[in-house]
Amino acid sequence: MYPSRFRYEAPTSIEEAIALLSSLEDAKVLAGGQSLIPMMKLRFANPANLVDINNIPDLGYHRADSDGSFRIGALCRHADLEKSKILGEHQPLLAAAAPLVADPIVRTRGTFVGSVCHADPQGDWASCMVALGGSIVAQGPSGKRTIPVKDFVSGPFTTVLAHNEIAVEAVIPPAQGTRTGGYLKLERRVGDFATAAAAVSLDMSDGVVKDAGIGLTGVGAQTINASEAAEALIGSRLEDDVVERAAELAAAATSPRGDHRGSADYKRHIISTFVSRIIANVQRAEMQVA
Amino acid sequence: MAIDEVKIGGLGASRRRVEDNRFIRGKGNYVDDVVLPGMLHMEILRSPLAHARIKSIDTSAAYAIPGVRMVMTGEMMAARNLAWMPTLSYDTQAVLATDKVRFQGQEVCAVIADDPYIARDGVEAIVVDYEPLAPIVNPEQALAPDAPLIRDDKVNQTNNVVFDWEVGDREGTDRVFAEADMVSELELHYPRSHPSPIEACGSIADYDRATSKLTVYMTSQAPHIVRAAVSMVAEIPEHMIRIISPDLGGGFGNKVPVYPGYVISILASILLERPVKWIEDKTGNLISTGFGRDVYLKGKLALRKDGKILGVRMDTVSDHGAFFADAQPSKFKIGLIHSAFACYDIPTAYLTNRGVYTNKSPGGVAYRCSFRVTEAMFFQERMVQAAADDLGMDQAEFRRINLVKDDDFPKRTPFGFLTDSGQYEKCLQVGLDAIGYDDFQNQKAEAAKRGRLLGLGISTMTEPLGAGNSREYDILGIKMFDSAELRVHMTGKAILRTGAKSQGQGHETTWAQIVAHELGIPAEDIVVEEGDTDTAPFGMGTYASRSTPVAGAAVSMVSRKIRAKARKIAAHLLEVSDEDIEWELGRFYVRGAPDRGVSIQECAMAAYSNVPDGMEPGLENNAYYDPPNLTWPFACYIATVEIDPLTGVWDVIRVVAVDDCGVRINPMIVEGQIMGGLTEAYAMANMQFITFDEDGNCVGSNYMDYLLPTAWETPGFELHEVVTPCPHHPIGAKGIGECATVGGPAAFVNAVMDALKDIGVRNIDMPLLPDRVYEAIQTGSDVSGHPPVKNR
Incomplete structure (x- = not known):
């Protein structure tokens, strides 16, 4: 692939990543890259800076919390959910969707949160999040805020994330019954x-x-x-x-x-x-x- | 004491492919792997519009980018008389556009730069001012009275017709139709598809001013034809051109034509005196290079009440895109489409074809089609099923009545070919037994209870493979023979070179097996080399399933020449006369004294150390093989499908394939060919097509829109075989590379139509996408799939 020229950063903490996003012009977060990289290959997207969050530890989780809510970290891959031992028990809708997302190759690299942030009207996870009334936790220079998915996506391929905010987690509320x-x-x-x-x-x-x-x-x-x-x-x-x-x-x-x-x-x-x-x-x- | 032929990798050995050893280790050598000192990189600017006049081109911003060495325009090409080049079908094609662009993706400029990134930056910096013209995306638009003239560059061209062509007996056919009990009619479109080899096209041109020699590494299935064409176009003497076609990542006919990218890279190398590499990307490949199909049919069968087919009438229209660049034998305008109905005993037939220009990419004969035999057999088998349904007759029985009988060979086909051999009814019966034909109606009734529709489709066909014979088949006047050259070294090891060019067919494996069969030299002792015009004997290349029928025969013949010389050496070594020498695999012996013998390897040593007086030393030879006829394999493909009527989704239940390709050299490779072909057949029927919107934008310019099936969708295949040796091929082999791609699609489509026939649906154009099937079920009528794609 022959994208346009870009600068690449690989921070090792969320804070460092947010600082980079704050200081760099025209920066994009790289997580799984399964939408961003093809778009850069075709030169439909030409970001001047890439901030790769893959080296930030402890973002690959998915877990059920004691309050019944379910949390998915920013680097949890589709394949992690597809192979999950706990997903079906807590979130049958997500378990049903996981093997239908893209193809096995994309599922190995692509992330759940990244897919929601991509805000493609043809994205599978966004529909699941809408059905489940889920939210995205965004972290910026002044801390975290929780945004319901229905407010998070502002249009095709656009979200309300600020340029220096990172979607660090998806949260699904507890079940009623x-x-x-x-x-x-x-x-x-x-x-x-x-x-x-x-x-x-x-x-x-x-x-x-x-x-x-x-x-x-x-x-x-x-x-x-x-x-x-x-x-x-x-x-x-x-x-x-x-x-x-x-x-x-x-x-x-x-x-x-x-x-x-x-x-x-x-x-x-x-x-x-x-x-x-x-x-x-x-x-x-x-x-x-x- | 005779050698076990299978053990030495001779005929019938499912020998592992020797080429795979380097491919699976990532050690293949493709064009893009070749790096030459001082090499520059080229990228092509393609037209975003399907039809537009070029008002101006501004390359100044591209030249301003550091590392950009040259920006080539149509004007620069024109100054060297290279703006246009001849096609393989006696038309012309723009190399770089000068006046108009005529399809989306057409080559407009090329940037040559220090690296491929800079070359792309340069392409983005070029500013072209276009004046859009009305685009034409189908023949109906092309033939409308007020249609804009696409080829206004051609002096006597006043409309968008490329040619009109006919074959068969018009009057005789009319007569039969007038007297028929019944006429069955069918209209359909075989959509445009693209071969899409995993490796796209590319070249590295390396012109050496000091030696005046041009070396071009190139993705070509037919390097010798390219050498001749380059010699003519670029006016470089043929001996000063060396075309090297290294490992190819698939071809499927896509790599037969000469593309503008090759020509531009050659001129760039001559002008810059540096090697210039051009590697096409997937989108460039999909939107600009040799496509397949895009033919419309109005077909009619004249029928007798008892089911006998009396005559065939086919009126076809083919969409060739902006330039008539089909790679096919010169004598035929629409390939071998008139091979249709070759497996049926039909007294008379007539076919017309009108070729039209449209604002689409050129190069209609590609994709494992054996010169449009895909269209022929699809049309044939769809017409046969419709006729059986119209007669209310069982589809297997209808075929049985009309198939050519075993003792009728050689048999003249309705359009005048001569088929060579076959056991058609037996193949059909093997297929019917395998699928459980008699039980299918029970399964169908069972499924109906679950709300599902079941269908069973049959496709039976024979096809002409192995062009040609030199009387009838040539490309640009060059006769379609092929060649082999064999050198046996003194230790009995050997190198074989042929004029064919493998793109995945496994020639390095199978050619050695033919030599092993003829000489008893173990296949592993024979290295096979193809694709370098400085070393390989002249040949017409690999496409149209012609390698085994033609080059493979040449391998046999050259081996026999070697054996004849070795026999003389053996007589010398054994001190008897030639007539007293007998041959068994790998060994000569004295008649009546089988213990007194010499091996072929001992003969080889003697050829270099102890030849009889008067004999030329060495053990090498070559053979040029001009086949007496095409080979005619037969196939019966049967598919069963289940349809979900609420979504239109259909799933394949089973696929049975019965192939008779004569003697099989390497059964494993043959089976691989059949499974690959069936996969493509399923793809064609189910999902894979290139279409265009009203503006002439190609829908199918990437793998998200141009769907190739993956292992997830592809059904399993059950393979069976019948063997009728080819009577005129040295080892009795027939072509097989394209059979399943050719005959397969109709089996799947016929299966879906079989499921829908009770609700009055006779045709859905391929691919049978769920929405089309659903629409047919809802409306009870046919669904057409002509471009432009409608926003319904």
């Missing part, structure tokens, strides 16, 4: 961007939906938060007519563009089909447990 859910993605080939994908998270208690979230991938200018569809599920026992209504509301929340992956109508149809299927799969699993 038992957390379940799933992720379905239509792609033409492994590693393709989603034609359409749906993330559904359900917190269940005694067969009643206590909380729900639906995030949609690839069907709008940014990740879609299908909140009306999710609200339609809350308080229900996932009766057929409720699920059908939620699936319709999810499809109605999209604003897809027709392209070589399919027409806008097709993508809407896939969303409603997938929302129904995820919920049906959840119900089937529940029945097997019962």
